[in-house]
Amino acid sequence: MTVLTTPGAAPAPADERLARTHPLVRLLRRPEIGALVAALAIFVYFSVATSAFLSPAGAATWLYSASLFGIMAVAVALLMIGGEFDLSAGAMTGTTGLLVGAFTTQWGMNLWLAMLLALLIALTVGAFNGFLVVKTGIPSFIVTLGTFFILQGLNLAGTKLVTGQVAIQGMTLVPGFDAGKVIFGSTIPVAGLNLKVSVFWWLGITAVASWILLRTRYGNWIFAIGGQLQSAVQTGVPVKRTRIGLFMGTAAAGWLVGMLSLFDVATVQATTGIGQEFIYIICAVVGGCLLTGGYGSAIGAALGALIYGMILQGIVFAQWDNNWLKAFLGGMLLLAVLVNLSVRRQAGVRS
């Protein structure tokens, strides 16, 4: 039996039963459109309501906040499209920074070696999360909740044990710190804005993640695994490898954010990243990811983080009580979930 091939794939002929979808309507069906509209609205609001928001220093501040959350949110979005959660992602940003700090300031290890070692440890933890989920079928919510508490405990207890304090300081004295700062902690002036380098990491990672999702086989596999795991297995998708890879992806993103904050301030608090794991998930959901998996976008997650960054700093500029942030966040999450639900209904998936 021969494979029937199509030489020179002809363009699909127009079909009279297919109502021409207006490009605008097609755009409105994208998962990230809700986040885009919300981001614009919030941007306009704070620009009008506060004078600091649009100032070069102000804009650089909220872009920096958004970038750190954005890198994590994009990695978490990929994992969520694959149908899983990672609650250890926030603590991982602390763990990796603390590891590099301890290795270099306490034991005099070479900075680059310490960073590589921290990355390997992060990837191992990610692989462990993935392996446990894939092998046992225990929900990732529980598995990573366990890893989250383990990392949180290790971060605090380990830091106290090694330094006697709850933070690691003195990174600036480590040989090679200045070179590392160029890659992870520098400031690049663009059109009058002094942008932190993390903003470019954020944009780069969002672009790569979008490419992976929409234009590579891995992307197809991620959508399939999250959408219908059994179908992915039956069609021969390397399900285990892909899922473990996604957990390693969030761990690697945790390492990157850990490095970005380490080189930015040269100190690491033992509590870094704790409590942020849900913010990444919220950013991804606001950006159009379904909590049930199988649907979402990396650009959406990046926009979700942009919204969070703008609100986080906008509230400060507007001199409101900072506690409004949480209420705002919760309301936005519910709104996003409702919008996503209607999107899925509109896709008209018959059971």
Place this chain on the structure above:
Amino acid sequence: MSAATTVPILQVHGIGKVYGSVIALSDVSTSVGAGEVLCVLGDNGAGKSTLLKILAGVHPHSSGELLLDGQTEHFTGPRQALDAGIATVYQDLAIVGLMPVWRNFFLGAELSAGFGPFSRLRVAEMRAITLEQLGRMGIDLRDVDQPIGTLSGGERQSVAIARAIYFGARVVILDEPTSALGVKQAGVVLRYVAQARDHGLGVVFVTHNPHHAYPVGDRFLVLNRGASLGEFDKTGIRIDELTRLMAGGAELDSLARELERG
């Protein structure tokens, strides 16, 4: 094709499967060749699914022999069976409802260009092939970009069959393809089964409905409680006999008496 008619593509001899202490299937022999439709019939729990899973490479058999082109074979996974040209269309069709038709069509066997991590999907080509292949099966689709979940049951079934044929299947195993469908949709699917047969494929049609099996089947393997009740040529059995055999013959007669109004 002349050699293929003498040596069946897929054959099992005295095959059996034990799950722990449960004997799900024992001592079943049958075969399917090119351009042939083998119907596997049986009531719930007869062992149809177990036989299907062995043929599809999902579960290894515990006893007996599986022959591929006359050679002994022991599948270690679905991928191996797929590579050997044994494609299975499961009841759930192995599709992902939220994904576009073309992404579903190529799921697990995506066309890509470039090397390793930098390879990219050949999107336009996959769209065009999907449209063309579905057209060949007589499925006239409006838009290959619509989520596959928006298609009707019969259309989804047909997409799954078309996919199996395109990817070089020599044997297509269909798991209850008509059970969830209405009368008209079931007829549509039976037409695709006949079309697959006419393309020279071997078809294994697993069903509990003799009325769907009889019109397209060449041979009928009837299972009951994990064992074979025999294999019949179409010339050797009438549809009412087939139905009676499936329902357990004598049991049905006694039931009929019981239900009669005294």
